Amino acid sequence: xxxxxxxKGKGLIPAIVQDYSNGEVLMLAYMNREAWLKTxxxxxxxxxxxxxxxxxIKGETSGHFQVVKxxxxxxxxxxxxxxxxxxxxxxxxxxxxxxxxxxTAGKVEIVSERLVNxxxxxx
Amino acid sequence: xxxxxxxKGKGLIPAIVQDYSNGEVLMLAYMNREAWLKTxxxxxxxxxxxxxxxxxIKGETSGHFQVVKxxxxxxxxxxxxxxxxxxxxxxxxxxxxxxxxxxTAGKVEIVSERLVNxxxxxx
Numbered sequence: 001x002x003x004x005x006x007x008k009g010k011g012l013i014p015a016i017v018q019d020y021s022n023g024e025v026l027m028l029a030y031m032n033r034e035a036w037l038k039t040x041x042x043x044x045x046x047x048x049x050x051x052x053x054x055x056x057i058k059g060e061t062s063g064h065f066q067v068v069k070x071x072x073x074x075x076x077x078x079x080x081x082x083x084x085x086x087x088x089x090x091x092x093x094x095x096x097x098x099x100x101x102x103x104t105a106g107k108v109e110i111v112s113e114r115l116v117n118x119x120x121x122x123x
Numbered sequence: 124x125x126x127x128x129x130x131k132g133k134g135l136i137p138a139i140v141q142d143y144s145n146g147e148v149l150m151l152a153y154m155n156r157e158a159w160l161k162t163x164x165x166x167x168x169x170x171x172x173x174x175x176x177x178x179x180i181k182g183e184t185s186g187h188f189q190v191v192k193x194x195x196x197x198x199x200x201x202x203x204x205x206x207x208x209x210x211x212x213x214x215x216x217x218x219x220x221x222x223x224x225x226x227t228a229g230k231v232e233i234v235s236e237r238l239v240n241x242x243x244x245x246x
Contacts, residue, residue: 002224002231014137016148023146025139028202072222072234075214079151081222091198099195099204101125108125111195 006033008078012048017090020069020083026090027098029058031080043068045082062121064088089115092122129156131201135171140213143192143206149213150221152181154203166191168205185244187211212238215245 004013012030019026029047031039035055038046042057045066049056059065066084073080091098093114100112127136135153142149152170154162158178161169165180168189172179182188189207196203214221216237223235 001229002226014151016139016151018148025141025148025204028137028139028197071226073224073226074151074221075216075218075223076221079221081148093198095198098197098199098202100198101196103125103194103196106124 002073002077004031004036004073004080005077006036012050014079015047016079016081017045017066018081018083020085024097025099026084026086026096039068039082045084059087062088062092064090064121066090092118094118094121125196125200127154127159127196127203128200135173137202138170139202139204140168140189141204141206143208147220148222149207149209149219162191168207182210185211185215187213187244189213215241217241217244
């Protein structure tokens, strides 16, 4: 079976996460081989947390799980794209997407919707 | 001005590239600070090629430039999302998107359109 080349990124590959229903890019996270296999096995997006150095089932704390609807792999086999059904907010700040700030000449604008107060989710 | 934190990724951050017109994710590339500033200055997506170890104006060989329409930055400030107007194919294999292969249980399907023969573009 076609599998990402984890060696290229020293064991980790970036996974782009896109909303299956409307194409919005929600976040980018990293996967090691264990996270990759777990994602395939469970159908729930699972990553490797670089800050916590541990396997991270997205939503295990917040309840904001990602059900994987489609996986595509890039030409170099060192990046994957997950199309997911996102429950709640993808971003730990409470915004729907982690990419909630637009940079234009000299200023920053908020372009995503804040769905939840993170203090209500991460206790 | 809000700028990505290049230090976190040892000088490089991932840039997700999305088609401005239809939301299709086209590719992922890397930027160092020079590439970031060049992109802002010129409005043409410019990356750092990890394989060639040099600044890479996307399209300089193929003619398949990317005109940047919007830049958003993620919560951790270590990933950017570019919405671009893509001329021709984003992928060096000739496909519109680098993510042209869908992985399903045990098999791989082609899900993007091959626009050009790479031999006609990279001479």
